[in-house]
Amino acid sequence: MTASALEGGVWSAQDTSPSEVESELRGLLRERHAQSDAFVPARVLNLVVIADREWRGEIQNRLERVGRYHASRTILCAVEPGRKAIDGWASVTAPRSEGGSGAIVVGQEEIVLDIGSHHLEHLDSIVDPLVVTDLATLVWSPHGHPEAVDALLDLAQVVLVDSVDEPDPAQAALRAGRLAERAYVVDLAWLRSAPWRERVAGTFDPPEWRDDLSRISAVTVRHSPVSVIAGMLFLGWMAVRLGWQPGVMVSHGVALQGTAHGRHQDVTMRLEPDEAMSTPGFAGLTVETASGMSLSLDRGPGGLSARRTDREGRESRWTVMGASRGEPGILGEGIRQALLRDKSYGPALAAVKSMVAA
Amino acid sequence: MATAPTKGEEKEAENPLASGLERLPIRPTTLTIFGATGDLARRKLLPALYNLAHEGALPERFNLIGASRSEMADEEFRKQARESIQQFSRRATDAKVLDALLEGVRYVSGSFDDPGLYERLGTAIEECDEQAGVEFNRVYYLSTSPSFFAEIVKQLGDHGLDHHEKSDVRVVIEKPIGTNLREARELNAAVLDVLDEEQVFRIDHYLGKETVQNVLAFRFANGLFEPIWNRNYIDYVQITASEDLGIGSRAGYYDASGALRDLVQNHMLQLLTLLCMEPPVSFSADEVRDEKVKVLHSIHPPRPEEVCEMAVRAQYGAGVVAGEDARGYLDEEDVPADSATETYAALRLEVDNWRWAGVPIYLRTGKRLARKVTEIAITLKPVPHLAFQQEGAVGVQPNQIVLTVQPNEGASISLGAKIPGTRMRIRPVNMEFLYGTTFMSESPEAYERLIMDAMRGDATLFTRDDEVEAQWTIVDPILEGWGAEAGPIPQYESGAQGPEEAERLLEPDHRWRAI
Numbered sequence: 001m002t003a004s005a006l007e008g009g010v011w012s013a014q015d016t017s018p019s020e021v022e023s024e025l026r027g028l029l030r031e032r033h034a035q036s037d038a039f040v041p042a043r044v045l046n047l048v049v050i051a052d053r054e055w056r057g058e059i060q061n062r063l064e065r066v067g068r069y070h071a072s073r074t075i076l077c078a079v080e081p082g083r084k085a086i087d088g089w090a091s092v093t094a095p096r097s098e099g100g101s102g103a104i105v106v107g108q109e110e111i112v113l114d115i116g117s118h119h120l121e122h123l124d125s126i127v128d129p130l131v132v133t134d135l136a137t138l139v140w141s142p143h144g145h146p147e148a149v150d151a152l153l154d155l156a157q158v159v160l161v162d163s164v165d166e167p168d169p170a171q172a173a174l175r176a177g178r179l180a181e182r183a184y185v186v187d188l189a190w191l192r193s194a195p196w197r198e199r200v201a202g203t204f205d206p207p208e209w210r211d212d213l214s215r216i217s218a219v220t221v222r223h224s225p226v227s228v229i230a231g232m233l234f235l236g237w238m239a240v241r242l243g244w245q246p247g248v249m250v251s252h253g254v255a256l257q258g259t260a261h262g263r264h265q266d267v268t269m270r271l272e273p274d275e276a277m278s279t280p281g282f283a284g285l286t287v288e289t290a291s292g293m294s295l296s297l298d299r300g301p302g303g304l305s306a307r308r309t310d311r312e313g314r315e316s317r318w319t320v321m322g323a324s325r326g327e328p329g330i331l332g333e334g335i336r337q338a339l340l341r342d343k344s345y346g347p348a349l350a351a352v353k354s355m356v357a358a
Numbered sequence: 359m360a361t362a363p364t365k366g367e368e369k370e371a372e373n374p375l376a377s378g379l380e381r382l383p384i385r386p387t388t389l390t391i392f393g394a395t396g397d398l399a400r401r402k403l404l405p406a407l408y409n410l411a412h413e414g415a416l417p418e419r420f421n422l423i424g425a426s427r428s429e430m431a432d433e434e435f436r437k438q439a440r441e442s443i444q445q446f447s448r449r450a451t452d453a454k455v456l457d458a459l460l461e462g463v464r465y466v467s468g469s470f471d472d473p474g475l476y477e478r479l480g481t482a483i484e485e486c487d488e489q490a491g492v493e494f495n496r497v498y499y500l501s502t503s504p505s506f507f508a509e510i511v512k513q514l515g516d517h518g519l520d521h522h523e524k525s526d527v528r529v530v531i532e533k534p535i536g537t538n539l540r541e542a543r544e545l546n547a548a549v550l551d552v553l554d555e556e557q558v559f560r561i562d563h564y565l566g567k568e569t570v571q572n573v574l575a576f577r578f579a580n581g582l583f584e585p586i587w588n589r590n591y592i593d594y595v596q597i598t599a600s601e602d603l604g605i606g607s608r609a610g611y612y613d614a615s616g617a618l619r620d621l622v623q624n625h626m627l628q629l630l631t632l633l634c635m636e637p638p639v640s641f642s643a644d645e646v647r648d649e650k651v652k653v654l655h656s657i658h659p660p661r662p663e664e665v666c667e668m669a670v671r672a673q674y675g676a677g678v679v680a681g682e683d684a685r686g687y688l689d690e691e692d693v694p695a696d697s698a699t700e701t702y703a704a705l706r707l708e709v710d711n712w713r714w715a716g717v718p719i720y721l722r723t724g725k726r727l728a729r730k731v732t733e734i735a736i737t738l739k740p741v742p743h744l745a746f747q748q749e750g751a752v753g754v755q756p757n758q759i760v761l762t763v764q765p766n767e768g769a770s771i772s773l774g775a776k777i778p779g780t781r782m783r784i785r786p787v788n789m790e791f792l793y794g795t796t797f798m799s800e801s802p803e804a805y806e807r808l809i810m811d812a813m814r815g816d817a818t819l820f821t822r823d824d825e826v827e828a829q830w831t832i833v834d835p836i837l838e839g840w841g842a843e844a845g846p847i848p849q850y851e852s853g854a855q856g857p858e859e860a861e862r863l864l865e866p867d868h869r870w871r872a873i
Contacts, residue, residue, distance in 0.1 A: 033759060040792060040794075040795050041795065042794075042795045042796075043795050043796055044795075044796060044797070072795075103765065103766070104766050104792060104794055104795070106792075106794050108796050115668065152511055194379075194380070195414055197375070197379065198381055198383070198414065199418065201373060201375035201376045201379055201382070201383050202417070202418040203418055204373060204375060205373050205375075205383040205384075205418075206385055206492070208524075210373060213373075213374065213375070238375070240374050241377065242374060242375070242376045243374075245809060254608035300457075301454040301457070301458065302452070302454035302455045302456075302457055302458030303411075303414065303454075303455065303458055306418070314491070316489075316490055316491055318418075318419055318490065319458045319461070320412025320414070320418055320419075320827060321411040321412075321414065321416055321420070321455055321458045321459055322411070322413065322455070323412045323413075323414075323452045323454075323455045324413070327382070340380070342378065342379050342380070344377075344378035344379075353590075
């Protein structure tokens, strides 16, 4: 061991070991307790992040901007090809107390480990001593490193993925499906469509419009060019919920198009990339029915701009209110979802497989 | 919480798209706030609506209509609403969402007994329907002085605004529901003369608090507690709602109300019922409320001669709070010099049923006490035999389960543990769960939850007519007994633990927890 230092709630060391990091972190926690009775460590979940060393700062920035949805203990494994030894850094942070007497101050713990590529295959042996026992553990590997995720699957209960990171929707669905066999998968590509799913469900909720669900003849999703898989997941969700049998989607110019067999009629499924969308997600969607009704939802000021045209061609417009969460908000939502269980994703993912099958 | 069936919903097929969504859809709604320029609307209701809009939790299609006595144009009301939201919202406002919320807001003015107000309101509501081609559900929120509740409901009935062929009509009524049993019955009768009980949503905002709802989760989601949740294991229960502040500028309201009406009749009895109720068959509105009402019916209202044995009242006197001199209640601005209004109330109640017979349940609330805390403390009976040395240590104490509603929301259990060393000495230690350390989510304001539930038609967290009347049945004799007493009422020192007289309510070996 070399150059160890403990300064102001932060500890770091070169050529260290997981047990030393864990021991020093415990020391930091004891120190904070001794400084203030009001200090209490958060106990929500462990987040293990595997990231390339050169992008470590960017990942830390993203994690800092997730808002209130912080993991209670974050273990960031920064991978540097060729590195042999493990360098470690640990901190315990808490907001400055502004409450009155008796108010608690909730602290979070962060560990950063600089590791080499050769550590990834047995990353569980490094991470295991560092996670808080009995808390759920979430793994996120934004720069690939599937071998590291695989190594942690016996340790972690939840894997955070963003299926849009994989350009080929078939591969994205395959990977997410494999992970889902061993852990609960939280997919940011799926979470981005949550408000859209809620809106479509809400639109057809009034009894007088409910019957139109069985008459849907076409669904078009306008999406960011990188979000094909997100569009497919949305269509898969509709197919599962409404009893459609989706077929393979094929290229129609820049769009993808396919047919789902519904109970009453076929449904045209269409995915249209919107080049103007610079962030992942949807730009809009349109649902049409055989009876001539169409509903469009598009991003707009203060929420989604809704436009409904009835069978007589009468049009009404309104705003479905809601603030955009932004990409940091989506990551925070992903962390929050790690402690919930969304039973809709798995079936939607299964439906996607039939849209991308050769 | 289950959603109550709404008009025509019994035969209606389930919405297959809603299944599995974290946030279930709410039908298109037109919400009318009576008293829209008042304090509650400005501080709580309008900011709550903004926060629901921000989170995308309002119905797909939503109209807001303000109704109040002040004459003003729609635009002027929108300006006032914007200022209120910007000042009181729990989060910074997003200008675009705020614009979208306020864009179509309408305002109708008039005295609440003026039929013209309701004609204009009816026209405004119908215009919303016609413009959208949708029959919106109607929710009327009575955020006015209680003296207008009956009149507004009557006028709604007179103008055909109380029912609608194709949509649901609901009325949300703020507390207080009367100031005694007679008034509560009269108001309930007046309201139910026009509306069905299923349409009425009586607010007790305490029930909208996450930590109050968590009492149910704590009890009914954990097999650990149910076996001991009865007279065989529980020695006594204390429910405390203390405040460190005085009455501030609320003398007008408070002096006419007092601690018993302000907190005990509603909030504290709600906590008591959640703590003592039997497990409901389901969490549907009526199943839960049926069980709560059974608890209230199991509490015998005191006879006049029993009041002084089971109830104590007091007023705060001068003292020191947070190092500063604090004046007594009678020296507060606008408080009559001979006021006999209690700022502190403590009760000893018993729930006479199979589960709770013989277990004293102590309630206390007061202003200007040592600190602000709302908690339920359940003290278990002592172990039957002490095999451990008591010498040189605090020793074995009865276990205590404390559910804290505020400020540090959570639960703790006190246990006896061995003090490290060569001797077997015991002292109490705490096992604590704190909401703030375990959940990342920020709890929504109680009003956000309750407004959403009212729009959805879920009355679980609202008070039913028989529940309100059962609450007053317990409290009324105490008010009458105190009203018959002559002379000044006991004083307690500001910033302290409350009056010494409260000790007389306690059974031997019981003690008030330190506030």
